[in-house]
Amino acid sequence: MNQRTQGGGRRGPRDGAARQDRVAVVLYTADLRVHDHPPLRSALAEADLVVPLFVRDPAVDAAGFASPNRLSFLADALADLDAALRERGGRLVFREGPLVAEVLAVAAEAGADEVHMAAGVSRFAAEREERLRRELESAGRRLRVHDAVCTVLAPGAVTPSGKDHFAVFTPYFRRWSATAPRAVGGAPRRVPVPDVGSARLPSPKVARRSPGLVPGGESAGRERFRRWLAGGVDDYEDRHDDLAGDATSRLSPYLHFGCLSAAELVERARRHGEAGAEAFVRQLAWRDFHHQVLAARPAAAFEDYRGRGDRWRGEGPEVEAWREGRTGYPIVDAAMRQLRHEGWMHNRGRLLAASFLTKTLYVDWRIGAAHFLDLLVDGDVANNQLNWQWVAGTGTDTRPNRVLNPLAQARRFDPNGDYVRRWVPELADAALPGGRVHQPWKAADGERPDYPDPVVALDDGLARFRDARGLD
Template sequence: MPRSLASAPQARTVSAPAVLWLRRDLRRADHPALGAAATHGDVLPVFVLDPAFFEAAGPARQGWLAATLRALDASYEGRLCLRAGDPATVIPELVREVGAASVHVSTETEPGGAARDAAVRANLVAAGVDWVETGSPYAVTPGRVVNQSGEGYKVFTPFLRAWREHGWRGPAVEPDGVRLLAADGDPGAWRRVDAALTACPIPLPPAGEDPARARWAEFLGSGLAGYDTDRDRPDLAATSRLSPYLKFGVVHPRTLLADLQGRTGKAVERFTAELAWREFYADVLHRHPASLAGDLNPLGVGYDEPGEGFEAWRDGRTGFPVVDAGMRQLLATGWMHNRVRMITASFLTKDLHLWWPVGARHFLDHLIDGDLASNTHGWQWTAGTGTDAAPYFRVFNPVTQGEKFDPHGDYVRRWVPELAHVRGAAVHRPWDVADGYAHGYPRPILDHAAERLEALARYQRR
């Protein structure tokens, strides 16, 4: 297991108040920036509802953020200061109001967040206010895992090995006697939060740190043992379902890794590797910010424009049951099983021949766990333009994938009620069932075998 790099909490040296600006670290436990802020004196926790980020989120993720902020306010004893506007203006104004001498944050490495932070930091430094970065949303901050040449990795397996060897700090302990400062929030911002929660089109999981820890405890107790063998089964409740909490930093991956220490076996290794995938993609995006909107490894193939095929994919009516089940699960819950994410992404890029950003944007519009780096590079991995040696020839067969990973058809029947009458694995081939289309399920919109050959031909012509 990785070595622990934990250090003892620093002694408090009371001076002017400190602002703790929360972003993708919406928690109180295991929060290094909170500990650092508390060494300076009273701490004002603040969240800025930045229109540039908030308005870009779909209504499901807006609702999830709103629920999380309400829970966060309770974690900070009702003293979360919520303001709305451009942080480059809002944070300096708040600093002047409370007479703070420092602003504490978790390091941000996503392109948009890093640019925002640079603007805020410049304004604060010009005013003589300290900018202090402590910790990040990751066990190992992106940019720190390097090969022998001092460069980053583009292939996961060597990254995983180096990530483990690098190690990470143990969970941060909140200093005794943290004093939280109260400041006037923006009633209009709270109204927008509550409106987003009311308008959320999906039922949300319980929000906040306590539900996140309860979910993790449940998974450790009854789910982890079967994770290695069952995690690819969308018909089973075999995954941790922690991704919505990791999205906003309600729980830190370092906390999870610490709880895994002393546990052995393939399931532990597999779950740890899945956490590492999240860190790998964050590292790749940090080093290659242009990959957010373009191919990391361009293939030079031709793509079609979105049309009726995209609309059928988006709405879950392609005529391929496991694809449609996944797309309907996404619309109904704001979440999709990871194996099905790969199947649906392959269908869009390899069967419909659309460029991956079309699908990635749709996912971000609906996923409550829509992590920018993981979503972007998960799509690129499937499309063949991302972090893999030569994946362009990998074309998922949506029928055989459904039969393999939903062997009894329970996942499809849950999300595609038109096929609820079809028993067993036959649900994946309704065209072979006498009454397969008796309840209005659509016929396939394309011939997968033909489109697979077309995809391979396009790649070979590149």
């Protein structure tokens, strides 16, 4: 079990009353589950009583990580976690306020010697961890940080010779595949919790922006994975880019909140043994790859990983048309409307929407990344920001100047136009294949549908990009 013990607190009774039971706090962050949870397992092995704690920290809102969709999913996940703990004789302790202060207060109230938590990779998480370690140490307590709770391998578990991280996926994947992950654990039978005060959990009916948002929580995630492993994963290798077929796992929200263990998914997928399962495992490796890049280069969340001297364009009518799904390119607009309705988008749609914004419109990737984070329920700083940079050509892509043509992509990945017609209803009766997006549109009755002209000609957008990158 990978863990880092920080601080040198004393053991035994404290805070007045004598205590015979040893108490530990398990601080939940983005690991909202009971199955395969190393901090919880370690705390239960070493303490008599455990306080499972989640703190709703206003600093998360101030940092821009909270959004209505994610808060709604979070409320579901917390309610489900509380129910799972109650089935095991425990409960979730919920507090609201500055995280460090609330953890210190709970530890003092419970007489806890140690606080266990999962490691994060963002600069925000690292700074929060350091503040908590310092304050706990001052109070005579210890912080124990567990690696590889939210990923399969911990960032830094595999590195190239003489470097602190892999900058290219393929060699990373070779090393990742050859490295044994930690052992996967089950859920505990009992979680004894001391008498500690708790605020009321947030209502699962909190406001959301996307009416098609999926329910959150470990129970929903495990059931979705069970059904997909039984009936969808075998075709994943051949169909994962099929926009209309919707043949992906849709597990990313549950991975983002830690409702599912990435290590457990890999173990079960490999046990399944089909080619589709291996293709799915590769996607989990991409997730680990981005986490290890961000852990080594935290500034990549907001700065170019590899600068190209870009003079990006900023906000304007074209950007607003992109946000609204009114660019005049149906495959792009369908993806953007799916995002708004579901708080989720097919991965191929994400690539197309990002390429259109950054390469065709030549708009700063940070504008697109911020919009995605505002709506995506799986909005993860590592994966969202670094995937945007990959598409924009400022990240780890070895072909930084590639441009995805939305016409060619539509013909390839939505050949019959089913995905477009699903999400762009004004084109539902258009007598054209889904890949054709040239104006004027002709509906089945001969009338033009209420659909905009393209915001830019593809040739003009390509010429502008190539000129900006100095490629001509």
